[in-house]
Amino acid sequence: MGISVKNLDFGYGKARILHDITLQVPDGKFSVLLGKNGSGKSTLLKIIAGLLPYKNGEIRILENDLHSLKSSEAAKLIGYLPQFHVPAFPFTVEEVVLTGRASYIYAVPGRRDTEKRDEAIEKVGIGWLRHRPYTELSGGERQLVMIARLLAQEPKVILLDEPLSHLDLSNQIRFLALIRELIVSGLTVMAVLHDPNVAFMQADHFILIKNGTIRHLEKNENPWDEPVLRDLYEVPVKTIPFQQRTLVIPV
Amino acid sequence: MIISLFIGPSEVVGTYDILAWMKNLLIHSQELDHEKYEMVEAVVFNVRLPRVILVFLIGAALTVSGNSFQALFRNPLVSPDILGLSSGAAFGAALALVYPFLSLQITAFLFGLSAVGLSYFLAMTRRGVSTVSLILAGIIVSGIFTALLTILQFLTDPFKLQAIVHWTMGNLHNASWSKVKSSHIPIISGLIFLLVMRWRMNVIALGDEETRAVGLNPEREKILILLPAALIASSSVAVAGVIGMVGLAFPHMVRMMAGPDNRKTQPISIAFGGSLLLLVDNFSRTVTFFEIPIGIFTTLIGGPFFVYLLKTRQT
Numbered sequence: 001m002g003i004s005v006k007n008l009d010f011g012y013g014k015a016r017i018l019h020d021i022t023l024q025v026p027d028g029k030f031s032v033l034l035g036k037n038g039s040g041k042s043t044l045l046k047i048i049a050g051l052l053p054y055k056n057g058e059i060r061i062l063e064n065d066l067h068s069l070k071s072s073e074a075a076k077l078i079g080y081l082p083q084f085h086v087p088a089f090p091f092t093v094e095e096v097v098l099t100g101r102a103s104y105i106y107a108v109p110g111r112r113d114t115e116k117r118d119e120a121i122e123k124v125g126i127g128w129l130r131h132r133p134y135t136e137l138s139g140g141e142r143q144l145v146m147i148a149r150l151l152a153q154e155p156k157v158i159l160l161d162e163p164l165s166h167l168d169l170s171n172q173i174r175f176l177a178l179i180r181e182l183i184v185s186g187l188t189v190m191a192v193l194h195d196p197n198v199a200f201m202q203a204d205h206f207i208l209i210k211n212g213t214i215r216h217l218e219k220n221e222n223p224w225d226e227p228v229l230r231d232l233y234e235v236p237v238k239t240i241p242f243q244q245r246t247l248v249i250p251v
Numbered sequence: 252m253i254i255s256l257f258i259g260p261s262e263v264v265g266t267y268d269i270l271a272w273m274k275n276l277l278i279h280s281q282e283l284d285h286e287k288y289e290m291v292e293a294v295v296f297n298v299r300l301p302r303v304i305l306v307f308l309i310g311a312a313l314t315v316s317g318n319s320f321q322a323l324f325r326n327p328l329v330s331p332d333i334l335g336l337s338s339g340a341a342f343g344a345a346l347a348l349v350y351p352f353l354s355l356q357i358t359a360f361l362f363g364l365s366a367v368g369l370s371y372f373l374a375m376t377r378r379g380v381s382t383v384s385l386i387l388a389g390i391i392v393s394g395i396f397t398a399l400l401t402i403l404q405f406l407t408d409p410f411k412l413q414a415i416v417h418w419t420m421g422n423l424h425n426a427s428w429s430k431v432k433s434s435h436i437p438i439i440s441g442l443i444f445l446l447v448m449r450w451r452m453n454v455i456a457l458g459d460e461e462t463r464a465v466g467l468n469p470e471r472e473k474i475l476i477l478l479p480a481a482l483i484a485s486s487s488v489a490v491a492g493v494i495g496m497v498g499l500a501f502p503h504m505v506r507m508m509a510g511p512d513n514r515k516t517q518p519i520s521i522a523f524g525g526s527l528l529l530l531v532d533n534f535s536r537t538v539t540f541f542e543i544p545i546g547i548f549t550t551l552i553g554g555p556f557f558v559y560l561l562k563t564r565q566t
Contacts, residue, residue, distance in 0.1 A: 051463055075466025082460045088325045089456055089511035099454045103466030108450045108514060153465055 001060070002027040002157055002188035003048060008057030010040075010047060017043050018212045021057070025205065030183050031190045032199040034223065035209035036233055041192045042161050044209065048190075049080035049159050061157055062188075075103035079155030081146055081163055090133035093145050097121055100152035113152075120151035124178065139166035147175070158182065160191040164198065176202050196248050200224050208232050224248070302426035305434070306532045307525035309423075309491050310501070312438045312483035314524025317498030318505065318516055319445055319480040322452040323473055324385065327506075328560065330499035331484035334385075335392030337495075339366025340488035342396045342403070345415045349407050356433045356489040363485025366392050367477065418492045420544040423532060430490045441483035442521060448476055449517035456513070494528075494546045496553020501527060503560060 003025035208215040224246035343362025373388035
């Protein structure tokens with residue numbers, strides 16, 4: 001299994017955010033978390049990324065218990081795309097991408113690290129941005145830089161929190177193709193996506209979250225069924241078939 | 252650095268004499284009259300040379316410390332003074348001036364460090380240390396130590412008061428080998444440590460979550476930067492008083508030249524900060540008949556510079 005979570009509970013103070021989450025994310029597949037805003041999807045992703053400490057429950061990443069991993073070891077397994085913000089200093093794109101190598105570096109990056117940085121920049125296709133200050137880029141360009149940083153980190157499992165949010169259509173399509181490439185090369189990708197249509201077109205595996213718990217599917221249910229979506233998003237939706245897939249439209 | 256040896260208000264020893272002395276040292280001619288020769292040697296070795304070394308160390312320490320604090324707090328308008336460090340160290344030194352059984356250097360150093368510790372402790376919450384609360388805590392701690400210093404000045408006798416006031420203005424005219432001796436170990440070791448940390452400062456400067464995502468613990472890294480940065484800054488305050496604005500303005504000039512990458516700015520800060528403070532020191536002791544305390548000089552130049560930064564900063 002890529003990721004397995006067992007009986008996870010999480011909350012801030014008295015507010016319970018996640019209760020009794022148990023799920024399995026298959027290795028080498030693109031899995032998507034679907035649910036309403038505030039359902040706990042992003043929190044779950046952050047906990048799996050090791051950014052929020054949890055007490056109750058067990059999380060295993062590629063069979064390694066997350067609690068027993070040192071942070072530098074965890075960073076070589078799991079890559080997380082943070083919700084970006086603008087740093088105070090105008091670091092160049094190259095310098096930002098290079099920081100992805102932190103768990104491999106003791107004091108100063110070496111030749112292998114700059115090679116990995118260049119590979120990542122090329123893979124994401126942002127070579128023309130490499131000497132530009134990160135602070136002057138558009139939201140979409142910054143997103144691509146952070147993705148290159150993530151690839152420079154060389155994780156086995158990639159967690160993405162709404163990775164398409166700042167990308168225009170052409171960059172969205174390029175980005176989804178990149179995810180497909182990573183899956184083919186053997187990585188496991190898990191993402192929070194707001195748009196169920198993109199999810200149904202692209203993903204291999206679906207996890208539905210409602211009010212901090214997993215919304216399990218019955219034997220005869222699919223995530224793109226009208227009643228399931230109505231229950232999950234609590235709004236009336238309609239679905240229409242399209243090339244063996246399903247499109248969701250609001251009514 | 253060498254030029255600085257020739258500059259200084261001394262009526263007896265002129266630049267020409269020093270040149271003659273150097274020539275003599277190199278080629279061993281016996282033309283000079285002996286009395287003058289010894290005086291030149293004394294001025295160069297016991298007054299000017301320790302001062303040059305001390306000023307260079309302090310300039311490097313304040314610049315590197317300022318640059319480190321700015322990366323650490325992700326705020327280019329932060330300086331060692333922000334954490335209450337200068338006020339803490341100034342109070343410690345004043346205490347040592349009033350009660351001579353306390354060692355000036357050690358007391359200033361301890362109070363500087365504890366001011367930083369106090370700021371850090373006040374800013375600590377269950378979910379880590381945020382930049383805003385740390386800066387606020389620094390302002391509070393700084394205010395407390397300034398108030399304590401004022402009480403001390405109020406209670407002490409006029410002769411000691413003068414010494415305290417002189418010291419808080421920041422001055423280097425009584426630089427000596429003993430001051431170099433007491434400060435060079437903490438300053439040089441702190442500088443070396445911060446040189447090792449220079450690339451990690453790039454990672455930290457991007458943000459806490461960004462740091463954690465790539466496998467570094469931001470709280471741990473922050474302490475590893477904070478401690479040596481506080482050490483070198485308080486050592487400087489201990490030997491030279493408060494030399495304002497250097498920790499703020501110099502790192503900015505370095506970044507204007509070299510960009511924000513700390514792999515470059517840390518070593519450049521040492522060379523540039525040391526040299527520039529030396530230059531400023533040369534000016535401060537030659538532009539008028541008496542020496543202007545260097546702290547006053549740097550603050551007078553640095554104040555307008557700070558306003559300029561505030562007005563031109565894009566974000």
